[in-house]
Amino acid sequence: MPPLIRVLLLLPLAVAMPNPAGAQNFFEELFGIGRAAKPPVPPRGVPGGMQPGTPLAPPPGAPGDAPAAEAPRAPAAPKQPVVLKAPAEDNVIGQELMYNGLSGTLKLEKAAAGTTARITLPGTKISAPSESCTVPWNGGTPVALTSEGRPDGLPRFEATGGECPLRFEVVEGGVLVTSLGSSRICTVTTADCATTPTGLWGPAAATLIPRSVEFDGARGTADRAVRENYKLMTQRARGQDVRPIVTEQAAFSSDREQLCRTYAREGAHGFCNLRFTEGRALALATRLGVNTAAAPTASATPRPRRKPQPSVDGMNPDAGGATGFPD
Template identity: 85%
Template sequence: MPPLTRALLLAPLLLAPPSPAAAQNFFEELFGIGRAAKPPVPPRGVPGGVQPGSPIAPPPGAPGDAPTAEVPRAPAVPKQPVVLKAPPEDNVVGQELMHNGLNGSLKLEKTGGGTTARMILPGTKVSQPSESCTVPWNGGTPATLTAEGRPDGLARFEAAGATCPLRFEVVDGGVLVTSLGATPICTVAAADCATTPAGLWGPAAATLIPRAAEFDGARGTADRAVRENYKLMTQRARGQDVRPIVTEQAAFSSDREQLCRTYAREGAHGFCNLRFTEGRALALATRLGVNTASAAPTAAAAPRPRRKPQPSVEGMNPDAGGAPAFPE
C-alpha cells in the first residue's frame, strides 16, 4: 500500500476526541484537584505508621535541635593539705649570698646556740642617685638574730634591734629578707648611701642556670600545692572569711612577679619564682594546721619531660619553633 494511502486511513483514529473520563482525569492531575490533592493514606495496623496530620519528629542531631548543655562539675577539693619538703633552717649557713644574685653580701653563721648575720648592703648615693654605693649593715658588726620558729612554714629570724631592722626567712638555697621598719629604704647618712635590702638573697645566676630543668619540674609541683591548699582553705572558711583569702591569693602572682623580676637572669633558671611559690605553699599548709617542720611531704618534684626538638624544614624559621619564615 502506498505511504500516502496508509496515512489517510490512520488520520481519523489519531484525531478521534478523548473520552470525557480521560479528559477529567487529565485536568485533575494538571491542576492538583480531586484525587491528586489527597495524600495517600497508609494502611491501618502497620506498626510505626504515621497518621495523617500528625507532626513528624526530626531525626536526632538535626540542625534545629538545641545542643544538650553539660552540667559543669565543681573542681575536686583535696581532703588533706599538700605538704612540700620544708627546707632546713641551716641549709644556707656559711654561704655567701647576694642580693638578687647580683651584688652585696649576706652570710648567716652559727655561734654557740644562736645565729648571726653579716651583710654588705648595695645602694645608691643620696647626693648622687646615679652613682652606686655599698654600706655595711649594723655598722659592720654581726647582728644576733632571734629565732621566731616557723609561723608561715619557713624558718624565720629577726633582728629588730639592729640598724635597719630586718626579717630573714630561709628558703632552699637562699634567704627572703623583708624590712621591719616603717619604710623599706635604709639610709645611712654617714655613708651618704640609701639601700633597699628587701628581696631574695641567693646564688649568682651562673650557678643556677645548669639546674634550670630541676627548677622547672619543682615549680609545677609547687604551683599545684598552692592551688590545692588554696581550694581547701576556701572550702573550710566561713562565708565572711572567704573574701580575704581570695584577695590574698589574687595578690600572690603579682607579688611574686614584683619580687623576682630583678633577680639576675631569672628567665633562664626560675630560681626566685620557685622559692617564692614553695614558701606560699608551705604558708598555706601551715594555716591549714600542718606542722611543716615535722610533717612528711606529700608532694614530690619530678622533672617535666622535655619536648623533642623538631627537625628543621626548608622554608621554615628554625628560631620560631616551626613557624613560617618571615616574608622578605
C-alpha cells in the same frame, strides 16, 4: 457439588458486592487461595520467657513491697593539705649570698648564742642618686638573730635593733629578707647611702642556669600545692572569710612578679619564682593546721616513668607476673 455449578450459583452474589476488594476476597476464599490456605501463626514468645497474659512484676518501691535494706556508705575521707618539703634552717649557713644574685653579700653563721648575720647592703648615694654605694650592716659586726620558729612554714629569724630592722626567712638555697620598719628603704646617713635590702638573696645566675630543668619540674609541683591548699582554705572558710583569702591569693601572683623580675637572669632558671611559690604553699599548709617541720612532704621531683615490659606471646602485658593463658 462440582466447582462450576458452585460458581454459577454464587456469581449473582459476587456481582451484587459493591466493593471490588470484597469480590476478590470472596473468590480467594472460595477457591482456597486466600487466608484460608494459610495456617494460623501461633503467638510468639514474649522476651524473657514470659507468656502472653502473664502479669508484670510491680516496679521497685511500689506500695506493698518491703523496703530493700540500703548498704551503709563509708564517710568520705577529709581532704588533706599538700605539704612540700620544708627547707632546713642550716641549708644556707656559711654561704655567701647576693641580693638578687647580683651584688652585696649576706652570710648566716652559727655562733655559741645562736645564729648571726653579716650583711653588706648595696644601694645608691643620697647625694648622687645616679651613683651606687655599699654599706656594711651594723658597721660590719655580726648581728645576733632571734629565732621565731616557723610561723608561716619557713624558718624565720629577726633582728629588731640597729639602723635597719630586718626579718630573714630561709628558703632552699636562699634567704627572703623583708623590712620590719615602716619603710622598705634603709638610709645610712653616715655613709651617704640609701639601700633597699628587701628581696631574695641567693646564688649567682651562672650557678643556677644548669639546674633550670630541675627548677621547672619543681615549680609545677609547687604551683599545684598552692592551688590545692588555696581551694581547701576557701572550702573550710565561712562566707565572710572567703573574700580576704581570694584577695590574698590574687596579690600573691603580683608580689611574686614584682619580687622576682629583678633577680639576675630569672627567665633563664626560674629560681626566685620557685622559692617564692614554695614559701606560699608552706604558708597555706601551716594555716591549715599542718606542722611543716614534722609533716610528711610531697616530693618536688617529677616521678620517673616506668619502663614498659616487653610483651610475650601467651602472656598479658598489663598484668605483672602473669602466666600464660591455658590452651
